[in-house]
Amino acid sequence: ALAAARESAGKPCHMADGERVEVFANLASAADAARAVESGAEGSGLLRTEFLFLDRESAPDIGEQQREYQAIADALQGRPLIIRLLDIGGDKPAPYLPIAAEENPALGLRGIRVGFANPQVLDDQLRAILKVAPLGQAKIMVPMVAGVDELRRVRTALDRVKDELGIAEKVELGIMVETPAAAIGADLLAAEADFLSIGTNDLTQYTLAMDRGNPAVAGSIDGLHPAVLRLIAETCRGASRHGRWTGVCGGLASDPLAVPILIGLGVRELSATVAMVPEVKALVSRLTLDSVQVLAEKALACATAEDVRTLAREFAV
Ligand code: PEP
Ligand code: MG
Numbered sequence: 089a090l091a092a093a094r095e096s097a098g099k100p101c102h103m104a105d106g107e108r109v110e111v112f113a114n115l116a117s118a119a120d121a122a123r124a125v126e127s128g129a130e131g132s133g134l135l136r137t138e139f140l141f142l143d144r145e146s147a148p149d150i151g152e153q154q155r156e157y158q159a160i161a162d163a164l165q166g167r168p169l170i171i172r173l174l175d176i177g178g179d180k181p182a183p184y185l186p187i188a189a190e191e192n193p194a195l196g197l198r199g200i201r202v203g204f205a206n207p208q209v210l211d212d213q214l215r216a217i218l219k220v221a222p223l224g225q226a227k228i229m230v231p232m233v234a235g236v237d238e239l240r241r242v243r244t245a246l247d248r249v250k251d252e253l254g255i256a257e258k259v260e261l262g263i264m265v266e267t268p269a270a271a272i273g274a275d276l277l278a279a280e281a282d283f284l285s286i287g288t289n290d291l292t293q294y295t296l297a298m299d300r301g302n303p304a305v306a307g308s309i310d311g312l313h314p315a316v317l318r319l320i321a322e323t324c325r326g327a328s329r330h331g332r333w334t335g336v337c338g339g340l341a342s343d344p345l346a347v348p349i350l351i352g353l354g355v356r357e358l359s360a361t362v363a364m365v366p367e368v369k370a371l372v373s374r375l376t377l378d379s380v381q382v383l384a385e386k387a388l389a390c391a392t393a394e395d396v397r398t399l400a401r402e403f404a405v
Contacts, residue, residue, distance in 0.1 A: 097128030101369045105376045109351055111369045112168075112359040114337060118156065121163035124362045128369055131168035133285060133359025134229070134337035135160060137213070138176055146184050147209055153216035161220050168227060170262070170285070170337075170359075171217050173242070174209065175199050175231035179301065185209065194299060199232020199266075204241065214249045218259065227260040229285060234269040236276050243280070264337070266290035271319035274326025284327045285359070288338030292316050310393035311340040317353065317387055317396065324354025333357060342368065345400035348375055352384025379403075 101111045112133035113124035124132065140148045140156055148156075161169050176182060177198025178190045185206055190196035203210035220226040230242050243261060250259065262283035265271050271291065278284060288311040289300060295316050298305040320336075327334040335357030340346040342364040350358065351372070360368045383403050390396045 097126070097366070099128075100130060101372050103351070103372055103375050103377055105378070107351075107377045108356065109372050110335075110357040111365060111372060112170075112335075112337075112357060113362045113365050114359050115160065115362070118159040118163055120362055121160045124365065125164060125167070127362055127365040129167070129362065129365045131164060131170075132160070133170050133335050133341075133357055135169060135171045137172060137174055138180060141174055141176065141182055142180060144182070144184075147182075147212070150212050150216045150219070153213060154219045157216060157220045157226060161225050164225075166222075166225060169220075169225055170227045170229050172229045172231055172264070173200060173203055173213055176202055194293065200230050200238055200242065201232065204238075207245070210242075210245060211249055214246055215253065218249060218253055218255055223255065223257055224259065227262060227282070230261070230263045231287070232266055232290070233263045233277065234267045235273065236280060239263055239277060239280055264290075265319075265323050265334075266294065266338075268295050268319060271323045274323040275329050276326075278327045278330040278332045281332065283333050283335065283357075284323060285335040285337045285357070286320060286323055286340075286355070288316065288320075288336055288340040291319060291338065295319060310397075311338065311343070312346055312349070312387075312396040312400070313393040314388065314390050314396060317349065317384075320350065320355070321353045321384075321388060328354060335359060344368070344371055345397055345404065347371055348380045348403060349384050349387045349396070349400060351375065351377070352380035352382070352387075 110130050112131045113129035114134040115121050115132045116136045116139045178187050178193030178196050187197050217226050260282040263281045264287045265284050266287035292311040293300040298309050324334045333356050336355050337359035341358040342360040387396050
């Protein structure tokens with residue numbers, strides 16, 4: 089099994105009938121990137137950049153960020169690297185980014201909203217990402233988007249910083265789908281975003297109105313809830329209307345029961361934990377598109393997350 093895993097590690101992932109599904113890894117450091125490549129990841133679908141910003145007295149400057157991103161890009165040896173813009177908020181505070189106490193941090197200043205409140209931090213991060221060579225390996229992803237106006241605001245900042253650095257080439261700018269608004273409005277966002285990647289952790293929390301950090305409800309949170317699946321289906325439909333791809337970089341991409349359903353709904357990129365990459369790749373290569381599309385239709389008609397899990401378990405055997 090180990091030899092087979094090594095053998096498939098260097099290869100792009102295809103379903104049994106040839107359909108291409110990219111299997112990427114989520115990263116939070118340069119060490120993760122080297123391990124991801126060894127595990128067979130085809131790139132990174134989510135670099136969580138918070139590791140550079142938390143537990144310190146001031147924001148990392150452009151040079152420090154650039155060195156970290158470059159080390160990760162180098163470790164990926166040319167594979168795509170999707171860098172998520174800083175995604176912190178009241179629940180993950182940084183002393184140099186003052187956020188007033190909030191009654192509902194999950195609904196307050198977080199994700200890209202923090203970037204808009206601190207434009208210097210946003211601009212510096214964009215500058216650092218644009219300095220990663222070769223240009224284009226690093227793509228930019230915006231967290232916690234609720235509407236097209238926010239995406240436009242980031243694109244305006246990106247265009248300004250590109251001008252300033254004399255960069256004319258296209259640099260991909262995608263969004264995370266983590267709010268019901270982004271899923272329902274996916275067609276509107278896909279008209280202006282280069283790709284959409286679903287953050288199922290937050291999308292589930294906001295759809296079910298259950299705080300992912302609250303132990304009283306965390307046990308009831310399941311991304312395979314039919315309402316979440318319907319939002320994923322809507323996201324894929326909206327993206328494909330504009331020829332954009334949809335990925336998943338939340339926890340569902342690492343859940344073997346969810347993977348066939350996600351592909352059946354139209355997802356073509358899965359960014360899993362580094363540890364789960366070999367298993368997800370092996371699983372995808374055993375699936376056929378026809379069978380997962382039938383499965384996804386049945387899942388969309390299920391009444392509860394438990395019913396979806398039962399369906400997925402029967403499919404797996
Ligand atoms: C998500 O919300 O699914 C996601 C990938 O982002 P994070 O877990 O970092 O909030
Ligand atoms: Mg999230």
